[in-house]
Amino acid sequence: MQDIYSIYHQKLTTPEEAVAKIPRKCNVSFGLGPSNPPALLASLAERVDAGDVDKIDLYYQIAKDGAKPLFKAKYLDHLRFHANFMTDLDRELIQEAGTSSVIDFMPCYLWQLPRVLLEFINIDVFMITVSPMDKHGYFSLGTSCDYASTLVRQCKTTIVEVNENMPRVFGENLIHVSEVDSIVENHTPLLELEERPLSAKDVSIGAKITEMVPDGACLQFGIGGIPNAVAKSLTNHKDLGIHTEMLTTSVVDLHEAGAITNHKKNIHRFKSVFALCWGTRKLYDFIDDNPSVESYPCSHINDPSVIQRNDNVVSVNSIIEIDLMGQVNSEYIAGHEFSGVGGQRDFMSGAFRSKGGMSFLAFYSTAKNDQVSKIVPRLTGIVTDSRMEPMWVVTEYGMTNLKGKTNSERALALIELAAPQFRQDLLNQAKKIGLIR
Numbered sequence: 001m002q003d004i005y006s007i008y009h010q011k012l013t014t015p016e017e018a019v020a021k022i023p024r025k026c027n028v029s030f031g032l033g034p035s036n037p038p039a040l041l042a043s044l045a046e047r048v049d050a051g052d053v054d055k056i057d058l059y060y061q062i063a064k065d066g067a068k069p070l071f072k073a074k075y076l077d078h079l080r081f082h083a084n085f086m087t088d089l090d091r092e093l094i095q096e097a098g099t100s101s102v103i104d105f106m107p108c109y110l111w112q113l114p115r116v117l118l119e120f121i122n123i124d125v126f127m128i129t130v131s132p133m134d135k136h137g138y139f140s141l142g143t144s145c146d147y148a149s150t151l152v153r154q155c156k157t158t159i160v161e162v163n164e165n166m167p168r169v170f171g172e173n174l175i176h177v178s179e180v181d182s183i184v185e186n187h188t189p190l191l192e193l194e195e196r197p198l199s200a201k202d203v204s205i206g207a208k209i210t211e212m213v214p215d216g217a218c219l220q221f222g223i224g225g226i227p228n229a230v231a232k233s234l235t236n237h238k239d240l241g242i243h244t245e246m247l248t249t250s251v252v253d254l255h256e257a258g259a260i261t262n263h264k265k266n267i268h269r270f271k272s273v274f275a276l277c278w279g280t281r282k283l284y285d286f287i288d289d290n291p292s293v294e295s296y297p298c299s300h301i302n303d304p305s306v307i308q309r310n311d312n313v314v315s316v317n318s319i320i321e322i323d324l325m326g327q328v329n330s331e332y333i334a335g336h337e338f339s340g341v342g343g344q345r346d347f348m349s350g351a352f353r354s355k356g357g358m359s360f361l362a363f364y365s366t367a368k369n370d371q372v373s374k375i376v377p378r379l380t381g382i383v384t385d386s387r388m389e390p391m392w393v394v395t396e397y398g399m400t401n402l403k404g405k406t407n408s409e410r411a412l413a414l415i416e417l418a419a420p421q422f423r424q425d426l427l428n429q430a431k432k433i434g435l436i437r
């Protein structure tokens with residue numbers, strides 16, 4: 001058998017030559033956030049500039065700095081953008097093009113995404129940043145196992161961008177040099193997600209949830225400021241476990257405080273497990289070669305039937321708005337997609353099935369400098385979570401458990417959680433739409 005170093009050197013090429021293998025018309029996907037492969041995506045943009053692309057459909061989540069060269073209105077005749085979780089880059093393209101239709105969003109629960117990409121969309125080419133090859137011939141997908149570990153092995157062509165700043169992570173995160181088609185090297189700093197400083201509202205919401213979390217709970221934190229604040233307030237807890245879609249920097253503080261042992265988990269005991277990771281360099285250094293951390297595909301981590309196998313699952317996510325019946329929108333603002341569903345519903349559903357499990361939707365009662373109430377009479381946009389899904393709902397004004405509450409009880413409880421200046425109007429609206437007498 002050929003030795004791994006000669007296979008590596010045979011496959012090592014330039015970004016230009018690597019992307020030259022992408023068919024002129026095909027489906028392409030790439031690693032998300034810190035795993036966006038910048039050299040490869042920049043070279044793909046050059047191919048479009050050179051008139052060497054007919055129609056490429058891009059399927060992706062969290063396109064950030066590494067994907068920037070592609071996100072230009074001038075490419076819209078040749079590139080079609082299908083986000084499943086949007087960021088500022090998608091929103092900037094919408095602004096440049098003047099229409100939200102340029103991002104043709106693909107709705108999908110995260111736990112279903114690997115199968116959907118592979119079997120129903122048929123991704124032809126997958127590109128991702130990986131850590132350097134180890135002495136056994138394995139690259140690590142590092143921050144991104146999510147849909148990456150499925151596509152990297154099973155789509156027609158896989159191109160990896162080796163970056164020595166990408167951490168080496170255990171779990172189903174390793175891919176052998178024999179399994180990739182082309183290798184390029186580019187050692188740029190990884191994309192980081194800075195933590196926003198905690199506000200008084202964060203502390204107040206964090207404290208309410210912290211009181212409810214038992215020692216030994218198994219935690220999931222969603223994306224956004226509030227889930228992060230809750231994580232920060234749990235440092236005095238004991239024997240916590242981590243089974244989360246997204247691993248963030250706050251989890252490092254919990255590990256360092258000795259709050260996380262993963263001893264009480266029923267699956268993945270003694271390990272913190274995640275599907276994707278996005279935070280500061282401190283987080284990337286923490287997960288690097290750390291045998292207490294493992295990553296798995298979102299088809300496993302986010303599958304409610306897997307989540308439920310741990311006891312006392314606590315899931316904390318944030319939202320854009322909730323209506324008086326308890327329907328939730330976590331992804332739509334002003335008539336178009338703002339982010340995506342991510343694993344919010346996967347974890348709410350898994351937490352309910354877990355023995356002793358609880359889900360929290362935590363958010364400030366207002367947005368836009370207190371001009372807008374996040375508690376509204378009726379959702380105007382799409383529904384991320386049906387009214388049957390939410391359990392605990394938390395704002396800076398209090399918390400309520402919607403499970404078992406009737407329509408009128410829900411309306412009255414949610415009005416109590418709204419900012420005082422909106423309560424009377426909400427009460428009037430609740431009467432008008434027949435929720436209360």
Ligand code: COA
Binds near residue numbers: 224
């Ligand atoms: N009406 C109008 N604007 C609103 C709004 C509302 N009801 N709610 C929020 N916004 C605006 C904010 O003002 C802010 O605008 P700005 O950037 O101009 O200041 C922006 O939307 C983001 O709001 P913020 O509350 O700061 O967002 P966040 O970073 O805390 O994230 C979600 C909150 C809901 C967007 C985010 O948690 C999400 O996308 N969730 C869905 C997916 C998910 O939960 N996945 C779980 C596993 S990762």
